[in-house]
Amino acid sequence: MSWTIERARVASLSRSRPADDPDLVAARLRLKAARVEDYITRVVSEAPPLTPEQRDRLAALLRPAGIAA
DSSP states (O other), X not given: OOHHHHHHHHHHHHHHSOTTOHHHHHHHXXXXXXXXXXXXXXXXXXXXXXXXXXXXXXXXXXXXXXXXX
């Protein structure tokens, strides 16, 4: 899903709900995740091919601490 759709959802919810509303909080988290996904997609598409070691290091950054692959 496009991050712009998530941005519109946040804008819509923020007009009528308090900042701590669970739906608004969830929409903001989805927006952040969508923006990160879009950024990663653009960077990877423009970058030269990654080595397996580089892929592993980048994947480790996205895993929660303490969780091995």
